[in-house]
Amino acid sequence: MNDSAAALVGALFPHTGRAYHVGITGVPGGGKSTLVDQLIATVRAAGQRVAVLAVDPTSPFSGGAILGDRVRMQRHATDPGVFIRSMASRGELGGLARATYDAALVMDAMGYDPVIIETVGVGQDEVEIATLAHTTVVVSVPGLGDEIQAIKAGVLETGQVFVINKADRPGTDELQRQLELMLHLRAQSRTEGDWSPPLLATVASRGEGVATLLDAVLAHAAHLKSVGRHAQRLGERSRRVLLAEFGAASAARLLEAGRSEPAIAAILDAVSAGHLDPYTAVAALHVQVSAEPKPESAC
Secondary structure: OOHHHHHHHHHHHHHOOOOOEEEEEEOOOOOHHHHHHHHHHHHHHOOOOEEEEEEEOOOOOOOOOOOHHHHOOHHHOOOOOEEEEEEEOOOOOOOOOOOHHHHHHHHHHOOOOOEEEEOOOOOOOOOOHHHHOOEEEEEEOOOOOOHHHHOOHHHHHHOOEEEEOOOOOOOHHHHHHHHHHHHHHHHOOOOOOOOOOOEEEOEHHHOEOHHHHHHHHHHHHHHHHHOOOHHHHHHHHHHHHHHHHHHHHHHHHHHHHHOOOHHHHHHHHHHHOOOOOHHHHHHHHHHHHHHOOOOOOOO
């Protein structure tokens, strides 16, 4: 992030902390965008303003993104109570774009509540959303063959609400049994007072089950507040971003130092050439950084 953008986020930050963030993740083709479209309509019917951040995959070849999620929500385009922003992932892993956190802060400061974040839809490793959203909704669909292949342990453990979308298709009963078994196994490690994730069925194309889904999200929101986790999640999210940004800034400074410090440049070159493993290089870099002369304090 450049300095002007960082200054803007810093100025907006005191006005944030009011919005509830809902993450929608799951397999490609699971109907996430249609489900979000129906959630928008349901939230608007209740008189609330809603923002949507829809992350689309970026082509590794052209660098472009179709941003098709926004196309599927066109019926809300003229509604002043709805803000929809498509974002390209730009190669970021975990299902989110790097700027998603900042965009969510902006929507929060603008008074949108809730803020819905739809991930890319890679299906198996989208766990980053769990650090940004208060409630993560995991969407699966029947008819994929090995349905549970699409719901790996990381996603399963981070979801608070599970949805079988396109539940009018064959295979729904089998998928439901498999998910119920996995949620039962997850419950074995749950302690008293922990949230018990519900398993819901929807047909988003017809709006069926969407109101029940929203009720489940609101129930989880109430649960977080009752156990004092709502505000804590905000702090955890900020801490994670801090560590990520600090790491990126440190890496940038290291590369810059490699241009003027021969010892550091030699280590970086050795790694690039395959002559030195990254872990030994880290230890060597620590030695170099520690050996750098410290500026003398003013008398």
